[in-house]
Amino acid sequence: xxxxxxxxxxxxxxxxxxxxxxxxxxxxxxxxxxxxxxxxxxxxxxxxxxxxxxxxxxxxxxxxxxxxxxxxxxxxxxxxxxxxxxxxxxxxxxxxxxxxxxxxxxxxxxxxxxxxxxxxxxxxxxxxxxxxxxxxxxxxxxxxxxxxxxxxxxxxxxxxxxxxxxxxxxxxxxxxxxxxxxxxxxxxxxxxxxxxxxxxxxxxxxxxxxxxxxxxxxxxxxxxxxxxxxxxxxxxxxxxxxxxxxxxxxxxxxxxxxxxxxxxxxxxxxxxxxxxxxxxxxxxxxxxxxxxxxxxxxxxxxxxxxxxxxxxxxxxxxxxxxxxxxxxxxxxxxxxx
Amino acid sequence: xxxxxxxxxxxxxxxxxxxxxxxxxxxxxxxxxxxxxxxxxxxxxxxxxxxxxxxxxxxxxxxxxxxxxxxxxxxxxxxxxxxxxxxxxxxxxxxxxxxxxxxxxxxxxxxxxxxxxxxxxxxxxxxxxxxxxxxxxxxxxxxxxxxxxxxxxxxxxxxxxxxxxxxxxxxxxxxxxxxxxxxxxxxxxxxxxxxxxxxxxxxxxxxxxxxxxxxxxxxxxxxxxxxxxxxxxxxxxxxxxxxxxxxxxxxxxxxxxxxxxxxxxxxxxxxxxxxxxxxxxxxxxxxxxxxxxxxxxxxxxxxxxxxxxxxxxxxxxxxxxxxxxxxxxxxxxxxxx
Numbered sequence: 276x277x278x279x280x281x282x283x284x285x286x287x288x289x290x291x292x293x294x295x296x297x298x299x300x301x302x303x304x305x306x307x308x309x310x311x312x313x314x315x316x317x318x319x320x321x322x323x324x325x326x327x328x329x330x331x332x333x334x335x336x337x338x339x340x341x342x343x344x345x346x347x348x349x350x351x352x353x354x355x356x357x358x359x360x361x362x363x364x365x366x367x368x369x370x371x372x373x374x375x376x377x378x379x380x381x382x383x384x385x386x387x388x389x390x391x392x393x394x395x396x397x398x399x400x401x402x403x404x405x406x407x408x409x410x411x412x413x414x415x416x417x418x419x420x421x422x423x424x425x426x427x428x429x430x431x432x433x434x435x436x437x438x439x440x441x442x443x444x445x446x447x448x449x450x451x452x453x454x455x456x457x458x459x460x461x462x463x464x465x466x467x468x469x470x471x472x473x474x475x476x477x478x479x480x481x482x483x484x485x486x487x488x489x490x491x492x493x494x495x496x497x498x499x500x501x502x503x504x505x506x507x508x509x510x511x512x513x514x515x516x517x518x519x520x521x522x523x524x525x526x527x528x529x530x531x532x533x534x535x536x537x538x539x540x541x542x543x544x545x546x547x548x549x550x551x552x553x554x555x556x557x558x559x560x561x562x563x564x565x566x567x568x569x570x571x572x573x574x575x576x577x578x579x580x581x582x583x584x585x586x587x588x589x590x591x592x593x594x595x596x597x598x599x600x601x602x603x604x605x606x607x608x609x610x611x612x
Numbered sequence: 613x614x615x616x617x618x619x620x621x622x623x624x625x626x627x628x629x630x631x632x633x634x635x636x637x638x639x640x641x642x643x644x645x646x647x648x649x650x651x652x653x654x655x656x657x658x659x660x661x662x663x664x665x666x667x668x669x670x671x672x673x674x675x676x677x678x679x680x681x682x683x684x685x686x687x688x689x690x691x692x693x694x695x696x697x698x699x700x701x702x703x704x705x706x707x708x709x710x711x712x713x714x715x716x717x718x719x720x721x722x723x724x725x726x727x728x729x730x731x732x733x734x735x736x737x738x739x740x741x742x743x744x745x746x747x748x749x750x751x752x753x754x755x756x757x758x759x760x761x762x763x764x765x766x767x768x769x770x771x772x773x774x775x776x777x778x779x780x781x782x783x784x785x786x787x788x789x790x791x792x793x794x795x796x797x798x799x800x801x802x803x804x805x806x807x808x809x810x811x812x813x814x815x816x817x818x819x820x821x822x823x824x825x826x827x828x829x830x831x832x833x834x835x836x837x838x839x840x841x842x843x844x845x846x847x848x849x850x851x852x853x854x855x856x857x858x859x860x861x862x863x864x865x866x867x868x869x870x871x872x873x874x875x876x877x878x879x880x881x882x883x884x885x886x887x888x889x890x891x892x893x894x895x896x897x898x899x900x901x902x903x904x905x906x907x908x909x910x911x912x913x914x915x916x917x918x919x920x921x922x923x924x925x926x927x928x929x930x931x932x933x934x935x936x937x938x939x940x941x942x943x944x945x946x947x948x949x
Contacts, residue, residue, distance in 0.1 A: 348798075348800065350800075383796070383798075383801075410858065411858045411861065411862060421795060424795070424802065424803040424804075425803045425804055456847065458758060458761070458842070458843055458846035458847065458850070459720070461685075463685065464720075465761065465843070466761035466762045466843045467761075467762055489850055490846075490847050490850035490851040490854055491850040491851070491853055491854035491857075492854070493854070494851065494854035494855060494858050495854065495857075495858065503847075505795070506795055506802070506803045506844060507843060507844055507847050509795040509827075510793065510795065510827050510840075510844050510847050510848050510851075511847050511848075511851045513795070513826055513827035513828040514827040514828070514831065514847075514848045514851040514852050514855070515851050515854075515855050516828055517827055517828035517829075517830070517831035517832065517852075518831060518851070518852050518855035518856060518859070519855060519859060520828075520832075521747065521748045521831050521832065522855070522856060522859050522860075522891075523859075524748065525748060525887055526884065526887065529883055529884055529886070529887045530880060530883060530884070532883070533883050535879060535880075535882060535883055536879075536880060536883035536884075538879055539876050539877075539878075539879030539880035539883070540876075540880065541876075542872060542873075542875055542876030542879065543867060543872075543873060543876035543877065543880065545872060546866055546867060546869075546870050546872055546873035546876070547863065547866055547867070547873075549866070550862055550863065550866045554859075
């Protein structure tokens, strides 16, 4: 039997090592095709692990005494802390010891290290960070949401191809609709980048391109893969998260400020539970960095064990569906574009 | 007594001429320093006006038999429909017949026509569209949210200066905090544009610059003027609007699908009313285009009479506070930068 071997950054994120180790233990319990390698200071991680019963054949610790924090310069941290849980985890991809690496650590450091340490697939120019984002109708893949600012049109086209493969094979959306994020849907609208990208997208036979898409409409759910340069994608993602938190906290505050509101709030708490769950990142796992040898999944910094758990299971589907082989094929075929 | 003379595009938007004319009539009723010039087909507008009692000395109609729709190419429409309610309105700025022009019509056509027809203030390079956006703490001015894609660093600096003057004098925020929208707050983060803009912003003595700001934090309310290139600004604005509508409609749907939810929903409707009002565009008026001779205010396409009314009153403050004189001074002083 072939295992999916996954390195997990035990020390990454605000809630490490408690939530990271707990997520790993639960994943191994629920899925017998996984082997986990926790990276972090051996003593600390083993002490944390000792709280659980688990199959010791399938969870082990790779000693990585250093820790990269969010306050460090990502590039320097990657260069200097070669024995950090993050760098050691990325190296398990390079060495093919592991198929995937999950981390809730510094986004900057993961982005800085992924291409250089784990390595890119042949012909892949840039590796986008591509989170699943909840919409009114379901989910969309937002690619790129932060890895490659000032991308070129041909980079966007590769993001579209890789995103389509991911959405079809990991998320299970047949023939996913690809939209190019713009500030209007008419062909004359937009900046130089999207105008240049448009003909490339229209000509490409590997994607189901539906044209320009506006941010508002994307959130309603008319598109499965939203392609954009990382600056715009990051603004979209952060605004969406910010809007949700501003709105929900404003609603809560308003309700708590009157007796009538408090009573109503108590009554709706139950029915609204499922909805809030859908919009919580925990449930749909972290964001994959597409186009790497192996898979790197970045979870939120404040990831709970649920998000770590779901990210680990995502890695299994990624491997079983042979995503990287599919990406390699499509990218190699289109590399003359 | 000096009136603020305001042209209003009677035919602009989805609800014209009913809401536009109603907004104008109410503004004239509530403020005796306003004179309104409604642009549109004379018969249609006069018929609409006939439904109200109003001071006929202070509302008149300028005949403009053509109408520009959202389906036309903005640039062609502006060129070909010289007798449209929109072009005729913009011309009242150029001729100094009016101080301001309010329109709910095609954003593209307004942006295409404003600089060329109404004209820019001396030394102003680009004229940003700058809506007030509700945050958790209050409001922020988002400049530019759609007028100038692919702006240069020195354009962004002018947006910051003009936005600060508007926020201080029209909205009443003393020494407004200016943030440069970015995907991280560290100086090494961001795209080429914001990295190049950063030293210009730091050196500028005309603004209260607080550094890079992320979209999420901006929505919480730590900044009064958010400066960005129009593509990013538009994505931010549309995502914010989309998120609000997705969340509120999802909440409503969830509550309506159970008896418990319906009862809770009825109870919270009252307390939540004020909150919803804050987030509705009607209440804070349209978005000014800054840096023009005169003032052009673009309201939402689906503007109600409340939004038209508030936009008209905004024009009065704009004139009384001598915003354009202040902008001219600051821009001229900095034109060697």
